[in-house]
Amino acid sequence: MLDFRGKTAVITGAASGFxxxxxxxxxxxxxxxxxxxxxxxxxxxxxxxVGALGTRVLPRLTDVSRGADVEALGAATRxxxxxxxxxxxxxxxxxxxxxxxHTVKEWEWVLGVNLxxxxxxxxxxxxxxxxxxxTDPGYEGHIVNTASMAGVVNPPNMGVYNVSKxxxxxxxxxxxxxxxxxxxxxxxxxxxxxxxPTGIHESERNRPATHREPGVAPTRSQQVxxxxxxxxxxxxxVSAAQVMQLVFEAMRDNRFYIFSHPQALGxxxxxxxxxxxxxxxxxxxxxxxxxxxxLRAALRRGD
Numbered sequence: 001m002l003d004f005r006g007k008t009a010v011i012t013g014a015a016s017g018f019x020x021x022x023x024x025x026x027x028x029x030x031x032x033x034x035x036x037x038x039x040x041x042x043x044x045x046x047x048x049x050v051g052a053l054g055t056r057v058l059p060r061l062t063d064v065s066r067g068a069d070v071e072a073l074g075a076a077t078r079x080x081x082x083x084x085x086x087x088x089x090x091x092x093x094x095x096x097x098x099x100x101x102h103t104v105k106e107w108e109w110v111l112g113v114n115l116x117x118x119x120x121x122x123x124x125x126x127x128x129x130x131x132x133x134x135t136d137p138g139y140e141g142h143i144v145n146t147a148s149m150a151g152v153v154n155p156p157n158m159g160v161y162n163v164s165k166x167x168x169x170x171x172x173x174x175x176x177x178x179x180x181x182x183x184x185x186x187x188x189x190x191x192x193x194x195x196x197p198t199g200i201h202e203s204e205r206n207r208p209a210t211h212r213e214p215g216v217a218p219t220r221s222q223q224v225x226x227x228x229x230x231x232x233x234x235x236x237x238v239s240a241a242q243v244m245q246l247v248f249e250a251m252r253d254n255r256f257y258i259f260s261h262p263q264a265l266g267x268x269x270x271x272x273x274x275x276x277x278x279x280x281x282x283x284x285x286x287x288x289x290x291x292x293x294x295l296r297a298a299l300r301r302g303d
Contacts, residue, residue: 001085001086001140001142001251001252002252004026004029004030004031004085004086004248005029005030005031006030006031006032007031007032007084007085007086008031008032008033008034008077008081008082008083008084008085008086009022009023009026009031009032009033009034009084009085009086009087009088010034010036010073010077010084010086010087010088010125011023011026011033011034011035011036011088011090012036012037012062012064012073012088012089012090012091012117012121013036013037013064013090013091013092013146014033014035014036014037014043014046014090015035015037015039015042015043015045015046016037016039016042016046017196017240018088018090018146018191018193018196018240018243018244018247019035019037019088019090019091020046020049020050020240021240021241021243021244022088022090022244022247023035023046023050024049024050024053024241024244025241025244025245025248026055026086027050027053027054027055027057028053029248030055031055031085031086032055032056032057032058032080032081033050033055033056033057033058034057034058034059034060034073034076034077034080034081034084035047035050035057035058035059035060036059036060036061036062036064036073036091037059037061037062037091038061038062038063038064038091038206039206040061043059043061044059046059047059056081058076058077058080058081060072060073060076064089064091064113064116064117064118064120064121065109065112065113065116065117065120066120067116067120067123069120070117070120070121070123070124071120071124073124074124074125074128078128083128083129083131083132083139083141084125084128084129084141085129085139085140085141085142086141086142086144086251087121087125087129087141087142087143087144088144088146088247089117089118089121089122089143089144089145089146090144090145090146090191091113091117091146092113092114092117092146092148093109093110093113093114093206094161094229095109095110095160095161095222095225096157096158096161096221096222096224096225096226096228096229097157097158097159097160097218097219097221097222097225098157098159098219098221098299099159099160101219101221101222102159102160103213103216105211105212105213106160106211107160108211109211110160110161110164111160111163111164111167112211114161114164114165114167114168115164115167115168115171118145118146118168118171118172119171121143121145122143122145122171122175125143126143126175126179126186129141129143129186130182130183130186133183133185133186134183137185139185140185140186140187141185141186141187142186142187142188142189142251143175143186143187143188143189144188144189144190144191144247144250144251144258145168145171145172145175145188145189145190145191146168146191146193147165147166147168147169147172147190147191147192148161148165148168148192148193148194149192149193149194149259149261149264149267150162150165150166151165151166151167151168151169151190151192152166152169152192152268152271153267153268153271153284154166154271154281154284155284156284156295157221157224157225157228157295157299158225158229168190169190169192172188172189172190172256173190173256175188176188176189176256187251187254188256189247189250189251189255189256189257189258190256190257190258191243191247191258191260192257192258192259192260193243193259193260193261194236194238194259194260194261194264195232195233195236195261196233196236196238196239196240196243196260220298220299220301221299224295224298224299228295238260238261242260243258243260246258246260267284270282
């Protein structure tokens, strides 16, 4: 896509991080912007800021884990602006800890937002975009799904998050292939960021009461994961704004995989070699043994 002016973007998780940066860029490029988020106060602030850039904005309070909410988002988008040209299935939450220590409600929360949020976005918007492509030879659409580097490697002590993001990569790769079977006008992309300061490490703020276990305290592994993720995310050197520039470049160039830290792809290569050579998974801390030693020590303490 070369010309964004007058076209429409739908962005979930739009009130912060990647979503807000995508909205800013879309607005500056003359797009109508539909902002969807679950946090009402942050959504209101984002709508005010993006609208001040001179574009038309439609804010929608949306829980992407709920299919009905995303269906309503699709209907409101079509009614206000017509069929969108850029759908950014971006809303996500983070959680860490040893994989057997996650409660049922934690699994439901993380998979509900990270995976089903993307699935609902594809289910609602892809048919709209394909319909537009059939009726308008000039129509071009892009669906961008936010996964993670944790969707192509498997960092330890982050099980539920890894599972959700691997599923998003698989969904996105399948979407790419399925779209190619039926159209040349609608395209899929997957964003796999590494540690970028976005606020995802604070996603507990939006965890609904229905997905909490009253009286259940975080386990040691969950506390350790939270501390490590907080440090890694907050110290990230690549900004959310820089990552979003990569997303718009990928739409321009019709490039499927979008990596914020291509230098980290060595871990992906090692994992693929493990699979092809049928060897046991390589120690993820082989090149940084001190980090592995610290994690093992923290998890094996008896106090």
